[in-house]
Amino acid sequence: MNKDAESKPAVEVRGLTRIYGSGNTEVIAMRDVNLTVNRGELVALLGPSGAGKSTLLTAMGLINPPTVGKILMGGRMVMDGHRPLVNLRTFRRKNIGFIFQKSNLIPFLKARENVQIALELNGWSSFAARKRAWNLLDYLGVADRAEHFPSALSGGQQQRVAVARAMANQPELILADEPTAALDSHRGRQVMDLFRKVAHEHGSGIVVVTHDHRALDIFDTIYEMQDGVVSQSEISAS
Amino acid sequence: MNLAVKDIRHNIGRFFLTAIGIGMLLMIVMGMGGIYRGIIEDATLLIDSLDVDFWVAQRGTRGPFAEVSRLPNNLVDRVAAVPGVAQARKFVFHTIQREIHGKPLRIAVLGLDWPQDHGEWLPLISGRCLAQSHYEMIADRTLGLGLGERLQLGKDFFTVVGLTSGMIDSGGNGLAFFTVSDAQAIQFDITGESIRLERAARLGRASRIDLSRIQPSLAERAEGESSIIPALAPPSISAVVLRLESGADPHEVATTISGWADVTVYTGNEERALMLAGPVEKAKLQIGLFRMLLTIISAIIMALILYTLTLDKLHDIALLKLIGAPNRVILGMIMQQALLLGAFGYGIAFMLGQKIFPRFPRRVILMDDDLVRLAVIVVVISILSSFLGVWKAMKVKPNEALS
Ligand SMILES: Nc1ncnc2c1ncn2[C@@H]1O[C@H](COP(=O)(O)OP(=O)(O)OP(=O)(O)O)[C@@H](O)[C@H]1O
Ligand SMILES: [Mg+2]
Numbered sequence: 314m315n316k317d318a319e320s321k322p323a324v325e326v327r328g329l330t331r332i333y334g335s336g337n338t339e340v341i342a343m344r345d346v347n348l349t350v351n352r353g354e355l356v357a358l359l360g361p362s363g364a365g366k367s368t369l370l371t372a373m374g375l376i377n378p379p380t381v382g383k384i385l386m387g388g389r390m391v392m393d394g395h396r397p398l399v400n401l402r403t404f405r406r407k408n409i410g411f412i413f414q415k416s417n418l419i420p421f422l423k424a425r426e427n428v429q430i431a432l433e434l435n436g437w438s439s440f441a442a443r444k445r446a447w448n449l450l451d452y453l454g455v456a457d458r459a460e461h462f463p464s465a466l467s468g469g470q471q472q473r474v475a476v477a478r479a480m481a482n483q484p485e486l487i488l489a490d491e492p493t494a495a496l497d498s499h500r501g502r503q504v505m506d507l508f509r510k511v512a513h514e515h516g517s518g519i520v521v522v523t524h525d526h527r528a529l530d531i532f533d534t535i536y537e538m539q540d541g542v543v544s545q546s547e548i549s550a551s
Numbered sequence: 552m553n554l555a556v557k558d559i560r561h562n563i564g565r566f567f568l569t570a571i572g573i574g575m576l577l578m579i580v581m582g583m584g585g586i587y588r589g590i591i592e593d594a595t596l597l598i599d600s601l602d603v604d605f606w607v608a609q610r611g612t613r614g615p616f617a618e619v620s621r622l623p624n625n626l627v628d629r630v631a632a633v634p635g636v637a638q639a640r641k642f643v644f645h646t647i648q649r650e651i652h653g654k655p656l657r658i659a660v661l662g663l664d665w666p667q668d669h670g671e672w673l674p675l676i677s678g679r680c681l682a683q684s685h686y687e688m689i690a691d692r693t694l695g696l697g698l699g700e701r702l703q704l705g706k707d708f709f710t711v712v713g714l715t716s717g718m719i720d721s722g723g724n725g726l727a728f729f730t731v732s733d734a735q736a737i738q739f740d741i742t743g744e745s746i747r748l749e750r751a752a753r754l755g756r757a758s759r760i761d762l763s764r765i766q767p768s769l770a771e772r773a774e775g776e777s778s779i780i781p782a783l784a785p786p787s788i789s790a791v792v793l794r795l796e797s798g799a800d801p802h803e804v805a806t807t808i809s810g811w812a813d814v815t816v817y818t819g820n821e822e823r824a825l826m827l828a829g830p831v832e833k834a835k836l837q838i839g840l841f842r843m844l845l846t847i848i849s850a851i852i853m854a855l856i857l858y859t860l861t862l863d864k865l866h867d868i869a870l871l872k873l874i875g876a877p878n879r880v881i882l883g884m885i886m887q888q889a890l891l892l893g894a895f896g897y898g899i900a901f902m903l904g905q906k907i908f909p910r911f912p913r914r915v916i917l918m919d920d921d922l923v924r925l926a927v928i929v930v931v932i933s934i935l936s937s938f939l940g941v942w943k944a945m946k947v948k949p950n951e952a953l954s
Pocket of ligand 2: 366367368490
């Protein structure tokens with residue numbers, strides 16, 4: 314991203330609609346959604362099951378093209394309807410980090426290698442990537458588990474490694490879909506605190522889908538989604 | 552970071568089990584190829600090692616190997632007298648089956664034209680060539696006879712004076728070398744009783760004609776041994792082999808000899824072709840087809856194995872796509888793994904084969920050409936069958952990583 318883009322929002326969606334299926338089985342998962350997430354902003358997305366939160370998140374992550382609508386990143390239009398305007402995979406690699414509820418990590422790579430691969434895919438040398446992966450895991454407090462396979466890590470540790478991978482390339486945007494669902498509230502809180510730290514220290518825009526209302530105080534902005542429609546939440550953000 | 556190697560590291564047990572499976576499959580393919588080569592090599596081994604220019608066989612027959620050919624003993628002198636012929640030798644060849652050490656043993660008996668031929672051309676591994684005109688033999692080691700062992704064949708005892716290696720007939724039986732007259736004695740050995748019966752029959756036939764009454768010594772002769780009856784031919788030989796003088800025109804010699812109405816002439820190459828087109832043709836075809844089938848089937852099995860290995864990884868592949876791994880990386884991972892599997896399988900096949908094939912009753916010949924060809928086939932199969940997995944991997948959507 315160039316200098317100019319740095320002042321632009323991390324992601325901006327305009328009139329986003331997503332319809333699954335057709336005819337009798339048609340589901341409108343997302344209706345005319347408009348949303349802006351700035352760099353350094355930590356956003357929560359709340360809503361009941363089936364509201365369309367994952368649909369919105371994956372649309373912003375460029376892995377689930379909308380039926381209608383535009384997606385802009387760093388001020389640049391990357392999606393017009395389901396038509397990509399950039400190489401999506403390359404774009405994702407450089408600008409977007411993902412964290413999900415579970416099975417985030419590549420099982421045959423050790424924790425450190427899971428982070429390292431994200432860097433190497435972006436052209437880092439093996440040596441430099443290894444060093445940065447170490448530093449990131451250290452930053453997230455899982456350096457001692459770096460040489461273990463994901464299967465030997467606790468849920469919270471896995472999520473922290475996933476966060477390390479998501480932020481490795483200092484992306485514009487980090488998307489997290491119920492990242493704390495598998496964790497107890499204490500661990501969940503830790504991960505949320507981490508997001509805040511990453512957003513504010515690294516300047517990434519972060520969108521977190523969560524059901525955990527106890528942790529809402531740390532978010533900058535809170536949106537609620539209902540039947541595919543997004544609105545700013547009544548619950549005051551800090 | 553090499554994803555293929557990392558994945559193998561994580562599933563090392565499965566990788567090696569799969570490699571062993573593929574290896575055993577490839578070993579069978581390799582072995583089948585070896586058996587095919589073995590059949591061809593064994594069939595032509597004798598013809599090749601005799602290294603002669605022409606074979607003279609009974610007129611109208613296809614030589615001493617494809618069918619029975621009988622020629623008079625003295626043909627060798629006629630052939631030797633043809634201008635341009637450096638050396639003509641009697642060729643006696645037949646197979647016998649005897650009980651030795653309590654087990655049936657098939658011996659391919661080959662006569663060496665004593666005194667010109669002592670068996671110097673044989674690949675001796677121990678012992679010596681024939682040193683006397685009778686009662687000595689050189690045996691191939693596949694016959695399981697020991698140096699100095701004495702063996703009764705017919706009425707005589709033969710001592711094994713030399714051992715060769717790799718001298719086998721087209722049926723895979725070990726060869727044993729005798730002087731021509733010993734070989735004939737073994738072939739035409741008949742018991743005392745049948746000799747007595749034969750002599751009585753000759754006497755009977757003689758006494759029915761008046762000549763024997765006028766000439767009583769004729770009846771006496773008829774009753775005696777066959778060698779004193781000038782009208783009876785000595786035992787016949789299978790063929791005459793000849794070598795040309797250097798500078799002699801082979802075409803001219805061949806025309807001269809084939810002008811005789813009682814023989815047919817074949818060149819060494821023709822004799823070779825007759826052998827391959829004749830006695831071993833069906834076996835060769837059978838094994839050749841089976842080998843082809845086996846190659847195709849192992850290609851399919853390998854493709855399925857590699858495909859299911861990729862299916863197992865689809866979630867990981869979706870995840871890789873999600874974090875932006877280009878197709879090149881994913882394709883590389885699948886293909887490198889396929890090639891590594893193929894390479895390990897091939898290595899295992901080769902090592903197992905080296906251990907197992909020598910124990911086969913017939914020769915299994917792993918020729919460099921065949922090994923290289925199989926290696927190329929394995930590489931091609933690995934690449935082609937990984938396409939199946941790659942095709943599936945390319946279709947995976949990154950958001951499938953979320954499910
Ligand atoms: N691939 C799909 N095909 C058809 N319908 C789909 C598909 N994915 C989601 N839907 C539907 O779209 C609607 C929104 O789904 P989505 O997964 O976005 O909800 P969500 O808010 O993430 O729910 P949850 O909190 O349970 O994860 C649901 O009604 C769902 O059934
Ligand atoms: Mg969801």
